[in-house]
Amino acid sequence: MVSKRRRPTINQVAKEVGVSKATVSRAFSRADMLSKETVERVLKVAREIGYVPNQAARALSTGQHGNIGLIVPDIANPFIPPLISTVQSQSEEADYCVFLGNSDELPEREDRLAKRFSGQVEGLILVSSRLSDDRIRHYAAELPVILVNRDLEGIPRILIDSAVGVTEAMAHLASLGHKHIVYVSGPPKSWSNTQRKKTVKSQGKRLNLQTTNIAANPPSYEAGFKVVEKIVASGATAAIAFDDIIAQGLLAGLASMGIETPGQFSVIGCDDVLGAVTYPQLTSISSAAGEAGRIAARTCIELLENKAMSDIRYVLDTHLVIRDTTGVFPQK
Amino acid sequence: MVSKRRRPTINQVAKEVGVSKATVSRAFSRADMLSKETVERVLKVAREIGYVPNQAARALSTGQHGNIGLIVPDIANPFIPPLISTVQSQSEEADYCVFLGNSDELPEREDRLAKRFSGQVEGLILVSSRLSDDRIRHYAAELPVILVNRDLEGIPRILIDSAVGVTEAMAHLASLGHKHIVYVSGPPKSWSNTQRKKTVKSQGKRLNLQTTNIAANPPSYEAGFKVVEKIVASGATAAIAFDDIIAQGLLAGLASMGIETPGQFSVIGCDDVLGAVTYPQLTSISSAAGEAGRIAARTCIELLENKAMSDIRYVLDTHLVIRDTTGVFPQK
DNA sequence: ATTAATTAAGCAAACGGTTGCATAATGTCA
DNA sequence: TGACATTATGCAACCGTTTGCTTAATTAAT
Numbered sequence: 174m175v176s177k178r179r180r181p182t183i184n185q186v187a188k189e190v191g192v193s194k195a196t197v198s199r200a201f202s203r204a205d206m207l208s209k210e211t212v213e214r215v216l217k218v219a220r221e222i223g224y225v226p227n228q229a230a231r232a233l234s235t236g237q238h239g240n241i242g243l244i245v246p247d248i249a250n251p252f253i254p255p256l257i258s259t260v261q262s263q264s265e266e267a268d269y270c271v272f273l274g275n276s277d278e279l280p281e282r283e284d285r286l287a288k289r290f291s292g293q294v295e296g297l298i299l300v301s302s303r304l305s306d307d308r309i310r311h312y313a314a315e316l317p318v319i320l321v322n323r324d325l326e327g328i329p330r331i332l333i334d335s336a337v338g339v340t341e342a343m344a345h346l347a348s349l350g351h352k353h354i355v356y357v358s359g360p361p362k363s364w365s366n367t368q369r370k371k372t373v374k375s376q377g378k379r380l381n382l383q384t385t386n387i388a389a390n391p392p393s394y395e396a397g398f399k400v401v402e403k404i405v406a407s408g409a410t411a412a413i414a415f416d417d418i419i420a421q422g423l424l425a426g427l428a429s430m431g432i433e434t435p436g437q438f439s440v441i442g443c444d445d446v447l448g449a450v451t452y453p454q455l456t457s458i459s460s461a462a463g464e465a466g467r468i469a470a471r472t473c474i475e476l477l478e479n480k481a482m483s484d485i486r487y488v489l490d491t492h493l494v495i496r497d498t499t500g501v502f503p504q505k
Numbered sequence: 506m507v508s509k510r511r512r513p514t515i516n517q518v519a520k521e522v523g524v525s526k527a528t529v530s531r532a533f534s535r536a537d538m539l540s541k542e543t544v545e546r547v548l549k550v551a552r553e554i555g556y557v558p559n560q561a562a563r564a565l566s567t568g569q570h571g572n573i574g575l576i577v578p579d580i581a582n583p584f585i586p587p588l589i590s591t592v593q594s595q596s597e598e599a600d601y602c603v604f605l606g607n608s609d610e611l612p613e614r615e616d617r618l619a620k621r622f623s624g625q626v627e628g629l630i631l632v633s634s635r636l637s638d639d640r641i642r643h644y645a646a647e648l649p650v651i652l653v654n655r656d657l658e659g660i661p662r663i664l665i666d667s668a669v670g671v672t673e674a675m676a677h678l679a680s681l682g683h684k685h686i687v688y689v690s691g692p693p694k695s696w697s698n699t700q701r702k703k704t705v706k707s708q709g710k711r712l713n714l715q716t717t718n719i720a721a722n723p724p725s726y727e728a729g730f731k732v733v734e735k736i737v738a739s740g741a742t743a744a745i746a747f748d749d750i751i752a753q754g755l756l757a758g759l760a761s762m763g764i765e766t767p768g769q770f771s772v773i774g775c776d777d778v779l780g781a782v783t784y785p786q787l788t789s790i791s792s793a794a795g796e797a798g799r800i801a802a803r804t805c806i807e808l809l810e811n812k813a814m815s816d817i818r819y820v821l822d823t824h825l826v827i828r829d830t831t832g833v834f835p836q837k
Numbered sequence: 838a839t840t841a842a843t844t845a846a847g848c849a850a851a852c853g854g855t856t857g858c859a860t861a862a863t864g865t866c867a
Numbered sequence: 868t869g870a871c872a873t874t875a876t877g878c879a880a881c882c883g884t885t886t887g888c889t890t891a892a893t894t895a896a897t
Contacts, residue, residue, distance in 0.1 A: 180624075182883055193847045198885060208845060228625045229570065230883035232561035233852050248586040248593075258580045261607045270621060273605035275593045289602060293560045394782040424784040450726045451783050452756040514853055525877045530855060540875060562853035565882045
């Protein structure tokens with residue numbers, strides 16, 4: 174049986190110290206209003222009897238919960254954990270706790286989570302939100318909402334701009350002699366995907382290369398594996414995948430067809446989350462997800478602190494990290 | 506500027522419907538006490554004016570917050586996300602929100618998180634806790650605590666038992682002809698690591714194989730890479746790594762020394778988190794982290810619901826998944 | 838020495854729900 | 868038809884803080 178041992182309350186501390194509960198309260202939140210000695214006495218007793226301010230009561234009274242909500246589409250996607258991690262540590266520094274939600278890419282689920290969270294958090298960070306513009310604005314009217322990889326005017330947003338990285342990747346492939354490049358696309362509604370696809374196309378035009386778009390749906394290792402046949406049939410000699418997981422699928426698929434990487438075919442991933450912990454090391458477009466998380470959390474906290482809300486739009490650059498899965502074509 | 510638009514309260518709904526706030530309250534939490542029509546009228550008005558019960562007030566009144574806390578040592582470790590994911594979805598089903606904390610393997614940080622969480626959650630799930638026995642018991646006295654991969658008597662715990670998987674791995678290597686096997690160990694304080702190390706040793710003895718223990722510290726890809734030299738120098742022909750990331754480091758290190766896998770050296774990982782999304786596919790010991798999360802969450806919720814607390818100790822088996830990084834030695 | 842300003846602490850009313858007890862209305866049974 | 872359950876609702880205390888307003892005590896200014 175769990176003993177229903179109640180936590181000590183502010184009243185007990187007050188009685189023990191011989192002051193009013195207002196004084197105890199202030200010893201914790203407005204110490205500057207009290208004399209040094211009083212604060213010390215209160216804190217000492219509080220420590221002794223194990224008093225910890227009741228968050229719920231505080232939240233009820235102040236309307237502040239000291240939490241921030243973070244909703245991501247898929248924790249299992251290696252792009253996400255570094256982001257969670259930095260949001261977490263930034264929040265902790267500012268003494269906020271993080272509510273985590275996983276939407277599994279389902280808009281309804283994301284909506285449910287947002288609804289549930291909105292009552293107990295100061296701010297909401299939505300990563301690659303699949304919510305409609307309307308719903309996002311609905312929540313943004315209630316509390317600060319920060320978007321990562323979703324571009325919605327008027328809502329603070331952090332965008333990881335693949336354009337630079339993809340441009341570098343295309344140039345890299347062109348310099349290696351490739352003439353036909355496939356973009357293996359991911360979630361159709363994703364802002365990142367759209368942007369990468371567009372950039373591949375435009376850069377192909379500029380560099381005078383043929384480009385083809387082939388979808389890996391749903392975006393996964395298996396989908397990457399399966400789609401290889403189609404890619405090879407297209408006559409392309411290199412591929413840029415929506416993310417590193419699909420890229421790994423491509424590598425496996427190519428190997429299963431007896432096609433060597435990078436000898437006969439080059440592969441570039443996106444996000445650079447697997448590249449450095451995998452062998453052979455994947456050439457990939459680095460996404461600075463951690464950085465995005467850091468900025469999202471900081472923006473959120475700043476917004477909470479000075480309540481000023483301006484139209485914020487951070488754009489983070491990406492860069493190509495060349496490793497071992499891209500090579501010269503045709504092979505000499 | 507954020508408009509300080511207050512959410513509608515129970516009183517507004519009550520006034521609008523023409524009932525007491527007690528009735529509104531019951532319409533949401535104890536609908537069975539009211540007549541069907543009353544409940545309907547209340548809910549209708551509530552929906553219209555956008556009333557949502559205030560969690561903080563509810564928590565203050567009932568002492569129930571509707572949250573459960575989850576503290577993990579390192580989100581970036583691929584073993585963790587599937588676990589988070591299942592905890593999350595199980596909790597959601599029972600209408601709990603998840604507080605996530607990342608301790609970065611630091612006991613002090615874990616303690617801070619636990620302290621902060623304990624006031625706003627019903628239950629706490631600690632994964633691979635680095636906390637002292639005392640601290641854990643301290644929290645367990647305040648609220649239900651569930652341990653994953655930590656074996657502490659009297660506290661409900663879910664253990665992923667590597668013994669079976671490691672035993673299978675040793676047998677597999679023995680059958681391939683290997684005579685000297687290295688265990689590449691991870692965090693020294695980790696229960697899992699200790700267990701794996703012990704099993705390698707005992708199985709080595711049983712199968713009449715030489716075994717050596719070499720530490721990769723801190724456990725990482727780089728550490729795995731670096732340690733290869735020592736491993737090769739030991740004369741071993743196969744290695745079992747503490748986790749898949751170290752295993753990948755080993756693969757890279759071996760390749761850099763011109764040693765072929767699995768031709769000249771075999772590698773087995775643990776946790777099986779990278780094996781299936783990586784090429785070449787890693788032979789690994791599957792850990793069922795998701796399953797552990799599911800059981801942890803369910804146990805926690807059950808504990809909360811019927812308050813009965815018995816000494817629970819779940820043990821989950823692991824199994825070897827043979828893929829492409831283990832082979833016959835000596836090569837024919 | 839008197840008045841004004843400053844500082845430290847207390848009083849009591851919120852904050853928005855829940856819930857034990859009381860009450861009124863309806864139904865049941867002998 | 869009176870006594871007794873049963874059902875649906877209201878009343879009001881309580882949960883543990885915060886905070887605007889007061890008061891008392893001390894210091895500064897004239």
